[in-house]
Amino acid sequence: MTTTDFFTTGEDVLRAAIAAELDRTRRRSLALTDSVDDADLTRQHSPLMSPLVWDLAHIGNQEELWLVRDVGGLVPLRSDIDELYDAFQHARADRPALPLLSPAEARGYVRGVREKTLDVLDRTPLRGRRLVADGFAFGMIVQHEQQHDETMLATHQLRTGEPVLHAPAPPPSILPPTAREVLIPGGPFTMGTDSDPWALDNERPAHTVLVDSFYLDAAPVTNAAYAEFIAEGGYDRREWWTEAGWAHRQQAELRAPLFWERDSDGTWWRRRFGVTEPVPAEEPVVHVCLHEAEAYARWAGRRLPTEAEWEKAARHDPVTGRSRRYPWGDEAPTEHHANLGQRHLSPAPVGAYPQGTTPAGVHQLVGDVWEWTSSTFTAHPGFAAFPYREYSEVFLDGGYQVLRGGSFGTDTSMARASFRNWDHPIRRQIFAGFRCARDAARAERS
Incomplete structure (x- = not known):
């Protein structure tokens, strides 16, 4: 049972569930940082990423700003470090040169911040003020920390050296899709949400969208399908790529997904968290940028879905007409529904989660890999920034591309199918893949 199951119960039950979520999340953060030595914590493994120790202290600083100072009205522990851990003040590439807290200090x-947070939680009514109603501020901080945990997981993928993270292999394919593609009938559906207590501002408000x-x-x-694209000259043939792509x-000298290497006999290998292994054929391809996804789609005679198409496929119930919280319904995700929460350290093969399939027969829309869409990151009609502009508003209409669905590193607290992610079209270190779409013929639309 997750925290969201407690929203209709008493405050004491909700308060206990929030405390459990905070603890569960912190255990993940510490596992990601305790698994390496201090030198690894302070090292920058890529100019695209912060040192792990920066992420750890930033997590604490955001928690202090919102829960200790704002919600709790308490004196800050370290107001002198706010500027150091403001993500907008310093680019990631510049952060190693800052006078950061040492690993022990972080x-x-x-x-110390968590001790104060739990005191605030114990005495704060979870109603009234919008910031605290239904524990929103606490849920926002849980999700913020989990987002940084996924970022730290991506940093682990970029580090060199012996493996330090371990997890069981994902489950095998149990029930692969019976068809390559699924027809999603046209018509209106409700995109976004007004009712999810921990939904973030860019998911709001709910509004009707007409999708053909x-x-x-x-x-x-899958990796096998993507390898066919490479074998047929996908990276050499200009006609499959947009001008920007x-x-x-050419500039980045892309030849294959990030972390792939081909040996002399033509076998593809990948590096995964310090382990070199053959590329698994039936896993979703991961570590490709938007441009690679678009080129593959054109080669295949298809396109990427729009964000609205993706969300309709993931949420719309064709029987009731309502939008559900997850592709399989409103039941909170379990290990049988989706590959989430760093339970495994790679995508699962296609067909591994039949219980997570939509009524129409679409598999693995949540978990495994973030999915690139053809949509840029814009606001839903009626959007209002809350509780601060820097979470979403400053990124809107800024050339960022929307990704949906979450990856194997995404936490269940963000697995709802209304959750929106965005990044630069060239990003490959994130756990991103894609699926394709195509227009229905006129006869099929009627």
């Missing part, structure tokens, strides 16, 4: 800081009929891949594009492919 651990002590986040521990279209076909959507029943599963994400081809320029980036």
